[in-house]
Amino acid sequence: xxxxxxxxxxxxxxxxxxxxxxxxxxxxxxxxxxxxxxxxxxxxxxxxxxxxxxxxxxxxxxxxxxxxxxxxxxxxxxxxxxxxxxxxxxxxxxxxxxxxxxxxxxxxxxxxxxxxxxxxxxxxxxxxxxxxxxxxxxxxxxxxxxxxxxxxxxxxx
Numbered sequence: 734x735x736x737x738x739x740x741x742x743x744x745x746x747x748x749x750x751x752x753x754x755x756x757x758x759x760x761x762x763x764x765x766x767x768x769x770x771x772x773x774x775x776x777x778x779x780x781x782x783x784x785x786x787x788x789x790x791x792x793x794x795x796x797x798x799x800x801x802x803x804x805x806x807x808x809x810x811x812x813x814x815x816x817x818x819x820x821x822x823x824x825x826x827x828x829x830x831x832x833x834x835x836x837x838x839x840x841x842x843x844x845x846x847x848x849x850x851x852x853x854x855x856x857x858x859x860x861x862x863x864x865x866x867x868x869x870x871x872x873x874x875x876x877x878x879x880x881x882x883x884x885x886x887x888x889x890x
Contacts, residue, residue: 739887740886740887740888741885741886741887742887743886743887743888744883744884744885744886744887744888745883745884746887747881747882747883748767748768748769748770748881748882749767749769749803749804749879749880749881749882750765750766750767750804750811750812750879750880750881750882751765751766751767751769751781751801751802751803751804752764752765752766752801752802752804752811752815752841752844753765753766753781753783753789753799753800753801753802754799754800754802754825754838754839754840754841755789755792755793755797755798755799755800755838756792756797756838757833757836757837757838757839758837759822760821760822761825761826761837761838761839762789762819762821762823762825763802763815763819763825763826763839763841764783764787764789764815764818764819765811765812765815765816766781766782766783766801767882767890768781768782768861769781769782769801772865773865776867776868777867777868778853778865778866778867778868779801779848779850779865779866779868780863780864780865780866781801781850781863781864781866782858782861782862782863782864783861783862783864784860784861785857785860785861785862788821790862793852793855793862793864794852794855794862796851796852797852798834798836798838798849798850798851798852799838799850799852799866800834800838800839800840800847800848800849800850801847801848801850802840802841802844802846802847803844803845803846803847803848803873803879804844804845804879804880805844805845805875805877805878805879805880806877806878806879806880806881807877807880808843808844808845808880811841811844814828814829826839829841829842829843830842830843834849834870835870836849842874844874845873845874845875845877845879846871846872846873846874847871847872848868848870848871849868849869849870849871850866850867850868850869851866851867851869852864852865852866853865853866853867
């Protein structure tokens, strides 16, 4: 239940919009992720929070490498495509231009950029699990601004 004393303020904590891709071959999938931030310089690291109970959370807990695809501010098609979510085994990349990182994880070619990551640790935080990951490779494709997400409420996405 929302706490109205701070719920609106918590929703103003800005975040980017990313498509987290994980798995390879027929097992590959993608999901929207917005709770992502840089978490270290040496080694270069990021943190990402994933809702507990999602099968992707289990994959990351088991050490699966993943890619954070950075969505540009006007790339709303990615929100529509990945916003519905995908069941295990469901084709997640139909109609999208992809290539694969050396570990076989899909990279969305039309995104602003990408970070190839390997999880180094995790901690539970209420209804989410926070993963800290080392960035092993990445790249950017242009100077567009990344998409920023501001929520109306701090109690839901």
